[in-house]
Structures are given as C-alpha cells and as structure tokens.
Amino acid sequence: MERLFFLNFIFLLAILPVLYIRRSYFRRNIFLGRFLGNYIFITHYIFFLLILLGVVNYFYSLSNLKMIIITFIVLPIFFLYAYKNFLVARVVKNMIILKQNKNKKKIRIAFISDVHLSALTNKENLEKSLEKLSEEFPDIILIGGDLIDFSYKDIKSNFKESFRRITPKYGIYAVLGNHEYHGEIERNIEYIKSLGIVILRDEILEVEGLNIIGRDDITNKKRKKLAYLTKKINQDRPTIVLDHNPNSIIESIINNIDLELCGHTHRGQFFPYNLIVKKMYKNYHGYKKFGDTHTIVSAGFSSWLIPYRVNSTSEINIIDLYY
Known part of the structure; x- marks a missing residue:
C-alpha cells in the first residue's frame, strides 16, 4: 500500500513538467492532448482513492484483493460521472x-x-x-x-x-x-x-x-x-x-x-x-x-x-x- 501511494505521488508530481512540455508539443496533437487531460485527472483521483483506502485499512484491515476490487469498481463509475458532467x-x-x-x-x-x-x-x-x-x-x-x-x-x-x-x-x-x-x-x-x-x-x-x-x-x-x-x-x-x-x-x-x-x-x-x-x-x-x-x-x-x-x-x- 505504501509503495503504491509513493509511486502515485511521484506520478502526480510529474504533471508539472509534463504541463510545461505541453506548451510546445501537446497543444496541436489530439492524441497527446487527450492523454494529458486524462492523465492529470486520473492521477489525482487514484492518489485520493489510495489515501482513502489507507485510512479505511488503518481501522479495518483490507486484503490487497479487496482494495483492487474496490478500485476497479469505484474509479470507472466515478470517471463516467465526471465525464457526463463535462459532456453537454x-x-x-x-x-x-x-x-x-x-x-x-x-x-x-x-x-x-x-x-x-x-x-x-x-x-x-x-x-x-x-x-x-x-x-x-x-x-x-x-x-x-x-x-x-x-x-x-x-x-x-x-x-x-x-x-x-x-x-x-x-x-x-x-x-x-x-x-x-x-x-x-x-x-x-x-x-x-x-x-x-x-x-x-x-x-x-x-x-x-x-x-x-x-x-x-x-x-x-x-x-x-x-x-x-x-x-x-x-x-x-x-x-x-x-x-x-x-x-x-x-x-x-x-x-x-x-x-x-x-x-x-x-x-x-x-x-x-x-x-x-x-x-x-x-x-x-x-x-x-x-x-x-x-x-x-x-x-x-x-x-x-x-x-x-x-x-x-x-x-x-x-x-x-x-x-
């Protein structure tokens, strides 16, 4: 759990140099632009979910399997909800x-x-x-x-x-x-x-x-x-x-x-x-x-x-x- 949290934190920090690169390379490329937009959002919310799971795990011990299942159920539903808010x-x-x-x-x-x-x-x-x-x-x-x-x-x-x-x-x-x-x-x-x-x-x-x-x-x-x-x-x-x-x-x-x-x-x-x-x-x-x-x-x-x-x-x- 601690290792996952640390790795995700590193990915979150990586947004800053990637955003700088975007000024030159990402603005006109549809694939790279979409990748970066999704990367910023997904990295944020995996980071927050890991914090939440860490708190829950502190009080109620969760197996790695349970945490993986929760992640794969919660995140797709949440992303669909957030995308719908943006769409129209x-x-x-x-x-x-x-x-x-x-x-x-x-x-x-x-x-x-x-x-x-x-x-x-x-x-x-x-x-x-x-x-x-x-x-x-x-x-x-x-x-x-x-x-x-x-x-x-x-x-x-x-x-x-x-x-x-x-x-x-x-x-x-x-x-x-x-x-x-x-x-x-x-x-x-x-x-x-x-x-x-x-x-x-x-x-x-x-x-x-x-x-x-x-x-x-x-x-x-x-x-x-x-x-x-x-x-x-x-x-x-x-x-x-x-x-x-x-x-x-x-x-x-x-x-x-x-x-x-x-x-x-x-x-x-x-x-x-x-x-x-x-x-x-x-x-x-x-x-x-x-x-x-x-x-x-x-x-x-x-x-x-x-x-x-x-x-x-x-x-x-x-x-x-x-x-």
Missing part, C-alpha cells in the same frame, strides 16, 4: 429584477464562457450544447472570454456554421479572455469574428435601453479602468459589464454596475481546486448580489484540456432581466 452543458436559469425597473422591459440573455475551442473540441458535443442554448430563444448572446484555448491554428473542425446558425435578435457579442492572449491575439480575434461574433474591447454597446460594457481581459495591462468607461455611458440606463475575470467584481460594485457577467473560474472544475478557487474570488460561481450589483460567474461552457468535472458541470446561463 446544462441550462441554469436566473430571473433578475433591477432595482429601478422603471422601463418595465425584459430581455433574455444567454451567457456562456470558456468554450476553449482547440484540437480537442468535439464538434458534435459542442453543437448539442449550442442547440440547447438556441432552444431557450435568447434575445442576445454574451460570451465571457476564452472562446479559443490557445491559437486558431489548433482548431481542427469548422465551427463557422455551428455558431452562425444561431441568430438572436440583437446578435452575439464576446470579450477576450487570458487564453486568447496566449496565442496570436490579433489572428485569434479575426477567427472569432469569422464565427459571426462581435468582440467588445473596452467598448460600449447600447441595446434596448441597456448599456453593455465589454472589457478587455486583465492580461492587457493597458485596458481601460471601469470608472473611465462608465463616464461614456448614459447614466440613466441600466448597465451590464461583461468581463472574463471575476476579480473585477469589486470594481463593478464601486461603480454601481447593475449586473456583471464573468467566467474564468470553471468553478475549480474538480476537487481540491474548487476549494482553492472559492477562496480566490468574491464570487467564484453562480449568482450573488452585492448591494444593488448582481453578479453571475459561469462554470464554463466546456473546459480547458481536462474532459471531466466534479462538483461542477458545463453550463449555459439564461438570464431573464427585468429593467
């Missing part, structure tokens, strides 16, 4: 009534984030998730960054038709995330535009009596401060901020923003990272209200590299906003 995004609905609500208007927003298009993206699964989104008949679609995982060059499938067949009344808009900046940023922007998506980089959009401020990602050290952008809006209108990283929620509260939509966190994706991410952000997932500022942080439409989710699912946020 579930719909999460929120009704938000803004404090002023003076216009007596309603708009339905579909919000997604962290699609992470790459060589590993399964077109069929992505289109099933987009179909679920379309069936909610949103008036507008907002995308909270990391649409591309690294570089447009890595994307093997043609997703132009997949996105262009969705035609909400007011269009599809996106902000950039940190992953777009990891690759060739200007070429990544061109690719996103080719999907029929308008990118907002520290820009203001006016739709049906709403201000929508799309912020450039925090990766860009020259991005404009929110206080500067709010000077350019009609203050009598409700304001939505679309920003990839939820670190900016504090800025939105200070500037009396009505609604902020973010992604980036993936809700930690799986244990123990969900606990770490929870401590990092004012809101790390889901709906939270701070004073008059409503916030929603998406767990992500897909995921980076690892095709599994624990205590988290791929999701589509449908927001019925009354203002």
Whole structure:
C-alpha cells in the first residue's frame, strides 16, 4: 500500500513538467492532448482513492484483493460521472429584477464562457450544447472570454456554421479572455469574428435601453479602468459589464454596475481546486448580489484540456432581466 501511494505521488508530481512540455508539443496533437487531460485527472483521483483506502485499512484491515476490487469498481463509475458532467452543458436559469425597473422591459440573455475551442473540441458535443442554448430563444448572446484555448491554428473542425446558425435578435457579442492572449491575439480575434461574433474591447454597446460594457481581459495591462468607461455611458440606463475575470467584481460594485457577467473560474472544475478557487474570488460561481450589483460567474461552457468535472458541470446561463 505504501509503495503504491509513493509511486502515485511521484506520478502526480510529474504533471508539472509534463504541463510545461505541453506548451510546445501537446497543444496541436489530439492524441497527446487527450492523454494529458486524462492523465492529470486520473492521477489525482487514484492518489485520493489510495489515501482513502489507507485510512479505511488503518481501522479495518483490507486484503490487497479487496482494495483492487474496490478500485476497479469505484474509479470507472466515478470517471463516467465526471465525464457526463463535462459532456453537454446544462441550462441554469436566473430571473433578475433591477432595482429601478422603471422601463418595465425584459430581455433574455444567454451567457456562456470558456468554450476553449482547440484540437480537442468535439464538434458534435459542442453543437448539442449550442442547440440547447438556441432552444431557450435568447434575445442576445454574451460570451465571457476564452472562446479559443490557445491559437486558431489548433482548431481542427469548422465551427463557422455551428455558431452562425444561431441568430438572436440583437446578435452575439464576446470579450477576450487570458487564453486568447496566449496565442496570436490579433489572428485569434479575426477567427472569432469569422464565427459571426462581435468582440467588445473596452467598448460600449447600447441595446434596448441597456448599456453593455465589454472589457478587455486583465492580461492587457493597458485596458481601460471601469470608472473611465462608465463616464461614456448614459447614466440613466441600466448597465451590464461583461468581463472574463471575476476579480473585477469589486470594481463593478464601486461603480454601481447593475449586473456583471464573468467566467474564468470553471468553478475549480474538480476537487481540491474548487476549494482553492472559492477562496480566490468574491464570487467564484453562480449568482450573488452585492448591494444593488448582481453578479453571475459561469462554470464554463466546456473546459480547458481536462474532459471531466466534479462538483461542477458545463453550463449555459439564461438570464431573464427585468429593467
């Protein structure tokens, strides 16, 4: 038991140099990319299972045969559960009534984030998730960054038709995330535009009596401060901020923003990272209200590299906003 634990711990530590190698060799190779994603997840949970079995064995002596049987029963079931959580995004609905609500208007927003298009993206699964989104008949679609995982060059499938067949009344808009900046940023922007998506980089959009401020990602050290952008809006209108990283929620509260939509966190994706991410952000997932500022942080439409989710699912946020 101790030897197995030690060997698995070594494999777990080996993730770090392997991740470094991935930057050069794994991004464009489907086989190697899938191998690494599975390797990271499986190694983690074999490690945790060995700890659990060690604790149980301390109180109730288990034979090697029993431990092997438990491992071969528990792990496949657990991996199928985690893969199902990742596979097709579930719909999460929120009704938000803004404090002023003076216009007596309603708009339905579909919000997604962290699609992470790459060589590993399964077109069929992505289109099933987009179909679920379309069936909610949103008036507008907002995308909270990391649409591309690294570089447009890595994307093997043609997703132009997949996105262009969705035609909400007011269009599809996106902000950039940190992953777009990891690759060739200007070429990544061109690719996103080719999907029929308008990118907002520290820009203001006016739709049906709403201000929508799309912020450039925090990766860009020259991005404009929110206080500067709010000077350019009609203050009598409700304001939505679309920003990839939820670190900016504090800025939105200070500037009396009505609604902020973010992604980036993936809700930690799986244990123990969900606990770490929870401590990092004012809101790390889901709906939270701070004073008059409503916030929603998406767990992500897909995921980076690892095709599994624990205590988290791929999701589509449908927001019925009354203002």
